[in-house]
Amino acid sequence: xxxxPADDAIxxxxxxxxxxxxxxxxxxxxxxxxxxxxxxxxxxxxxxATDVIQAxxxxxxxxxTDWQQLRTAAAGIRTHALENLGAYLEQFEARCTAAGGVVHxxxxxxEARRIILELLREENATxxxxxxxxxxxxxxxxxxLEADGIRASETDLAEIILQLGNDEPSHIVVPALHVNRxxxxxxxxxxxGLPELTDDPEALTxxxxxxxxxxxxxxxxxxxxxxxxxxxxxxxxxxxxxxNGRMCLTLPRTLITLxxxxxxxxxxxxxxxxxxxxxxxxxxxxMNPYTSLWTGVRRGDGPQNFxxxxxxxxxxxxxxxxxxxxxxxxxxxxxxxxxxxxxRQTGGHAYGSVYPGxxxxxxxxxxxxxxxxxxxxxxxxxxxxxYEVCPVKINIPEILIDLRAQVTDQERHEAVRxxxxxxxxxxxxxxxxxxxxxxxxxxxxARIGLRVFTQRDGWIHSLPGMGAKWAQSRDLRGLxxxxxxxxxxxxxxxx
Amino acid sequence: MEAQYSDSDxxxxxxxVMRASLFITCYNDTLxxxxxxxVVRLLERLGVELDFHPRQTCCGQMHANxxxxxxxxxxxxxxxxxxxxxxxxxxxxxxxxxxxxxxxPALLDELGDEPLRxxxxxxxxxxxxxxxxxxxxxGVDDVGAYFPHRVTYHASCHGLRSxxxxxxxSRLLSKVRGIQLIPLANIDRCCGFGGTFSxxxxxxxSAMLAAKLQDAFETQAEYCTALDNSCLMHLGGAMHxxxxxxxxxxxxxxxxSTQDGEAxx
Numbered sequence: 158x159x160x161x162p163a164d165d166a167i168x169x170x171x172x173x174x175x176x177x178x179x180x181x182x183x184x185x186x187x188x189x190x191x192x193x194x195x196x197x198x199x200x201x202x203x204x205x206a207t208d209v210i211q212a213x214x215x216x217x218x219x220x221x222t223d224w225q226q227l228r229t230a231a232a233g234i235r236t237h238a239l240e241n242l243g244a245y246l247e248q249f250e251a252r253c254t255a256a257g258g259v260v261h262x263x264x265x266x267x268e269a270r271r272i273i274l275e276l277l278r279e280e281n282a283t284x285x286x287x288x289x290x291x292x293x294x295x296x297x298x299x300x301x302l303e304a305d306g307i308r309a310s311e312t313d314l315a316e317i318i319l320q321l322g323n324d325e326p327s328h329i330v331v332p333a334l335h336v337n338r339x340x341x342x343x344x345x346x347x348x349x350g351l352p353e354l355t356d357d358p359e360a361l362t363x364x365x366x367x368x369x370x371x372x373x374x375x376x377x378x379x380x381x382x383x384x385x386x387x388x389x390x391x392x393x394x395x396x397x398x399x400x401n402g403r404m405c406l407t408l409p410r411t412l413i414t415l416x417x418x419x420x421x422x423x424x425x426x427x428x429x430x431x432x433x434x435x436x437x438x439x440x441x442x443x444m445n446p447y448t449s450l451w452t453g454v455r456r457g458d459g460p461q462n463f464x465x466x467x468x469x470x471x472x473x474x475x476x477x478x479x480x481x482x483x484x485x486x487x488x489x490x491x492x493x494x495x496x497x498x499x500x501r502q503t504g505g506h507a508y509g510s511v512y513p514g515x516x517x518x519x520x521x522x523x524x525x526x527x528x529x530x531x532x533x534x535x536x537x538x539x540x541x542x543x544y545e546v547c548p549v550k551i552n553i554p555e556i557l558i559d560l561r562a563q564v565t566d567q568e569r570h571e572a573v574r575x576x577x578x579x580x581x582x583x584x585x586x587x588x589x590x591x592x593x594x595x596x597x598x599x600x601x602x603a604r605i606g607l608r609v610f611t612q613r614d615g616w617i618h619s620l621p622g623m624g625a626k627w628a629q630s631r632d633l634r635g636l637x638x639x640x641x642x643x644x645x646x647x648x649x650x651x652x
Numbered sequence: 653m654e655a656q657y658s659d660s661d662x663x664x665x666x667x668x669v670m671r672a673s674l675f676i677t678c679y680n681d682t683l684x685x686x687x688x689x690x691v692v693r694l695l696e697r698l699g700v701e702l703d704f705h706p707r708q709t710c711c712g713q714m715h716a717n718x719x720x721x722x723x724x725x726x727x728x729x730x731x732x733x734x735x736x737x738x739x740x741x742x743x744x745x746x747x748x749x750x751x752x753x754x755x756x757p758a759l760l761d762e763l764g765d766e767p768l769r770x771x772x773x774x775x776x777x778x779x780x781x782x783x784x785x786x787x788x789x790x791g792v793d794d795v796g797a798y799f800p801h802r803v804t805y806h807a808s809c810h811g812l813r814s815x816x817x818x819x820x821x822s823r824l825l826s827k828v829r830g831i832q833l834i835p836l837a838n839i840d841r842c843c844g845f846g847g848t849f850s851x852x853x854x855x856x857x858s859a860m861l862a863a864k865l866q867d868a869f870e871t872q873a874e875y876c877t878a879l880d881n882s883c884l885m886h887l888g889g890a891m892h893x894x895x896x897x898x899x900x901x902x903x904x905x906x907x908x909s910t911q912d913g914e915a916x917x
Contacts, residue, residue, distance in 0.1 A: 187853050194859055480758075498842040502859040536853060538846025538860070539717060540809035558755070561719030579848070583715060587723040590678065591730065593707035600682050616892055626851040630858035631889030634683070641681045641688035645704045 176325045176506035179297065180525050183509020185532035190507040199335050203327075203504040206334045207495040213441025214492060214546070221437070231434045232550040234427045235486035238388075238419075239476060245388035245421045246467065252391025256453025258463045266296035269468050273298065273380065273413055276464055277307055280411050282378045288395065288402040289313035290382025291329050291489065292415050292468060294511040295524070298380070309380070310372050312401040314365050321348040327505030329512060330439045330491040335504045369401060379405040379460070383416035384488070385431060386465075389424045392452040393465065396435060396445045406449050412460035418467050419476075419485040431488060434548035438490035471524040481556055484519050486549040491516075493543035493553060499536060508533060515543035519556045527563055534560035578623045597642070604636040611635035670790065672780075673703045673738040675731075677745045678710035684881045690908035691744050691782065694797075697908075698790060705734055713751035716759065718848045728759050732772045740778050742785045744904050746811035746880045747847075749781040754814055781811065782904055783820040783879055793823040798911040800830030804873040805903075806864075806887065807839050808880040821879060821903065828906060834871040838864075845886035861890050868898065875901045 177183045193199060218224050238245055250260040263269035277285060285302065287293065287309055299309040311320045315333035319326055322344040326332030333341075342356040345364050354364055381402065385394040393414055395402055406412060422431065436445040454463050476482055494500045494514025505513030510521040510530060518537055522530040534557045543553040574580040589596040610617045617633040619625070627633060639647075672695065676688045695702055712727025731752075735741050743749050753776065760769045786792055805825060811817045825833055844850065844860025851857075864887065868876050874897075878884050881902050888900035 187855065190853070190856050194855055200859075498844065498860050498863075499853075499856055502856055502863070534719075535849065536856070538809070538842045538844055538849045538857070540842035540846070541813040542809075542840070542842070545813055555754075555758075558717060558719070561717070562721040563719075565719035565721070579718070579852075583718060583720045583723060586710075587715065587720070587726065590709040590712075590727055593709055596678070596709045603682070618893075623851055626854040627889075629854050630861060630893065631886060632892040633885075633889055634892075636683065637685050639685060641676050641685035642704070642706055642708075644685055644689060645692075646706065 175323060176327075177509055178294070178325050178506070178511050180510050180521050180529040183530070186507055186509070186536040187532065189509055190503045193503050193507050198337070199504055200502060202335050202337045204501055205337075206331065207501055210331070210441055210495050214437060214495070215441075217437045217441055217443060221433075227430060227434060228548055228550055230430045231488075231548050232486060234422065234430060235488070235549050236483070238421055238423055239482060239485055241423075242418065242421065242476065245423055246418060248388040249386050249391055249421055250467075252388070253393075253453055253465060254391070256391050257455075258391065258453040258465055261464060261466045263466050263468045263470070265470050266468075269296050269415060269466050269470070270298060270301045272466050273415065274302065274305055274307075276411070276413055277302070277378060280378050280462075282307055282411075284308040284310060284372075284376050285378045285380055286310050286312050286372050286376045286405050286409065287316070287379065288381040288397070288405045289316050289332065290380065290415060291326070291511050292382050292417055293380060294326060296415075296468065296470065298415075310376065312369055312372065312405055313397070314362070314399055314401070317365055317368070318344055321345070325506060326511060327513060328491060328494060329489050329514075329516075335506070369404075373404045373408050377410040379409040379412050381405060381412065381414045383414050383420050383465075384435065385428065386416055386421045387423075387425050387428070388421050390452055392425070392450050394428065395449045396432065397447045397449075398440065398442075398445060400447050403447050403449055406451065407459050409460055411462040411464075413464045413466065415466045415468060418469055418472050419487075435488055435490050438488075438492040438546065438548045471526060474526060475523045480559055481519075481523060483551050484516075484523060484556060486551055487516055487520065488549060489516075490548055492546040492548065496542040496546045497537075498540060498542065499538065508536065515553045515557075516551070519551075519553055519560060522560060522564075527560070527567065531564045531567075534558075534564060582623065597640070600636075600640055604638075607636055669701050670699060670740075671701045671703065672740040672742045672785065673705060673735060675708055675711075675735070675741055675743045675748070676704070677743065677748050679885075680745060680881055681708075683885065684902065687744055687881055687902040687904050690902065690905040691742070694795060694904060694908040695742070695785075697910075698786075698792065698795060700790070703738070708734060711748045711751050712759075713748055713755075714847055716751065716755050721759070721762075724755070725759055725763055728756050729763070729765070729768060732756070732760070732768060732775060736771045736775055738775075738778060740780060740785065740789060741775070742780050742782060744782045744879070744902065745882070746781050746808050746815055746817070747882060749779060749784075750810035750814035752776065752779055781815055781817065781879065783811075783817055783824055784815070786824060786907075787820045794827035795824065795907050797828040797907045797909055798830050799828050799906045799909045801875055802832045802834055802871075802873040803875045803877055803901075803906065804834045804836045804868060804871040805839075806836060806843065806868070806876055806878040806883060808878050808883045809842050811879050812840060817879070824903070824907060825877075828909075829911070831906070834873045836871055836876075837867045841867075843883050843887055845883050847882070850886060857886075858890075861886060865890055865894070865896075869896065873898060875899055875906075877901050877903045877906055879903050 261272045302309045318333040328334040338356045346354040383393045384396050436442045493516050497515050500514040508517045510517050512520050518533040539554045589599050615635045620628045680687050712724035716724035843864040844857040884900035891898050
């Protein structure tokens with residue numbers, strides 16, 4: 158009895174019914190947004206959390222007088238790395254290997270999962286501890302390992318909340334952003350058997366620490382992601398706030414790092430720019446609390462077996478498209494989702510992807526080769542807030558529009574689109590806009606046609622077809638008796 | 653007009669008389685003719701000789717933003733050709749100006765029509781959003797307007813970010829006699845219109861709209877103004893639905909209002 162209401166409150170869903178973050182299976186964005194829009198608690202949590210992070214970020218960006226130069230530098234570093242990606246990846250592989258690491262290349266999610274599973278089997282692992290890594294969520298690693306009898310235990314506080322709460326991440330930096338303190342208390346009390354637990358932050362972190370210490374001390378294999386791979390030295394960098402990642406990176410015998418191929422930086426000194434941008438943009442901190450950097454294996458210190466799995470999974474196809482390549486500059490700071498007025502209303506689950514918000518709306522469909530998530534490029538009002546805050550200057554609105562054109566080009570020749578109101582309307586509008594006389598005739602016809610719907614107060618309160626979507630929350634003023642060009646022509650005559 | 657002047661006199665004429673062509677935009681022509689009439693009243697009062705090309709239709713923004721690039725091509729081509737000879741092109745809609753500045757270059761490059769691209773490059777510096785035209789080209793911020801009402805200004809995203817209008821709107825509004833300006837909270841947050849977004853994602857759009865309305869209603873202003881009627885159609889439509897005591901009004905109509913003939917529609 159005590160579980161039900163809390164489960165419902167988290168995502169507005171039936172208990173046990175997890176949000177779908179697989180782009181191949183997720184419903185289109187407008188549909189997926191509906192249950193979230195009804196969930197006022199979740200929307201309140203998301204608005205509050207993004208407001209707090211945004212305010213902190215704005216404060217720290219304002220104190221940086223060279224912020225715009227830093228953005229230019231960061232975009233330049235990332236662009237250069239992507240333009241020479243092959244060379245830098247090979248350099249990373251050579252330096253990492255020389256330092257005792259083993260580098261694996263995975264063309265897609267399936268290959269990456271298989272490589273990781275084989276490595277874990279060699280270790281006879283039955284459990285693996287994990288640092289927060291969205292890339293592992295992208296390849297749906299946890300359910301795959303569980304199916305093979307290996308328990309994947311998250312160690313990031315937010316990921317623990319989600320794992321124990323049978324939930325999914327809704328944000329790439331703060332995965333449990335949609336869950337509030339009271340809900341965390343409920344999940345911990347229920348799953349850790351602590352009925353007396355209070356929602357005091359110290360009590361909650363103490364409960365998590367107690368749960369985690371046992372894992373850190375007993376599980377000898379760990380999986381991490383990577384914030385950056387450094388070609389020059391063959392090093393891997395992970396930044397975090399809690400220190401649980403540091404535990405995973407140092408205590409186990411074997412460490413497997415899964416990283417997208419785009420994560421590479423040419424030089425060690427590039428971190429100077431990137432770490433400044435990342436911490437300020439992501440959490441509104443001058444410096445993140447923990448920055449872990451390691452290079453291969455050091456005898457007698459830290460993990461003695463170190464593997465890096467370099468994941469493509471659609472990335473080189475994005476790289477091949479000149480206008481959309483900038484998508485891969487992303488350093489996963491999530492500033493775009495914190496700033497996004499759409500994300501603010503819907504949270505992350507509506508995007509049906511581990512990458513939500515504006516960056517998810519451009520990255521997800523591209524990662525699937527434009528096969529799935531085709532509603533995501535339309536999940537934006539193109540307000541440009543994302544571009545404004547992006548530390549590596551990804552012009553997200555421009556890419557959203559490009560992807561919409563790609564979707565339209567795919568669909569426009571399908572027979573069903575002949576009767577699709579959107580396609581029909583756009584085609585007719587194009588005919589009208591090309592010929593002024595036809596446009597003017599259509600204006601006159603609309604004026605007469607809409608008279609039926611126009612009430613005595615001169616406003617339209619309901620409309621059929623596509624117009625019904627407009628009239629859901631908005632009235633429309635009835636068409637005026639005279640268009641502007643008619644007025645202008647009359648005025649000239651009188652003159 | 654020009655025929656009356658010899659070539660050598662023509663530049664003198666240009667200095668003496670500011671001339672501009674008005675691109676009213678498709679939806680203002682159809683739905684908000686009062687905005688166009690206000691622009692004409694305002695600019696003629698300031699001594700601008702206005703011209704209006706009767707065959708104008710649309711800039712192609714709706715098509716481009718919905719993914720119909722081929723259709724947007726033809727609109728862009730049509731518009732650039734139509735206005736290549738104007739002294740200045742005034743557009744009382746920030747998103748249509750943003751369409752031209754942000755999207756036309758790439759669209760025209762894709763078309764591969766180099767003469768057209770050159771025509772566009774020559775035209776672009778003469779394209780002005782209304783507040784840009786008043787402040788940057790005419791050099792006025794006091795247009796002699798009188799509007800004795802409580803007003804809040806909504807900074808449409810395209811005006812705010814793409815055009816970077818900055819303090820131009822507030823400079824213009826602050827010089828209006830009798831006006832009481834009330835700042836809108838979260839002014840940089842989108843109202844949720846977004847063109848076809850408002851229909852394709854109408855539920856999310858309505859949720860964004862509700863948040864914006866809450867901020868607007870808290871100002872207790874009589875009017876919510878902007879430089880883009882598309883946002884105002886969305887906001888005003890909801891205000892009417894909710895029987896709110898607030899109305900929307902394009903800024904041109906405020907600036908056109910004077911003491912002797914207040915907001916003659």
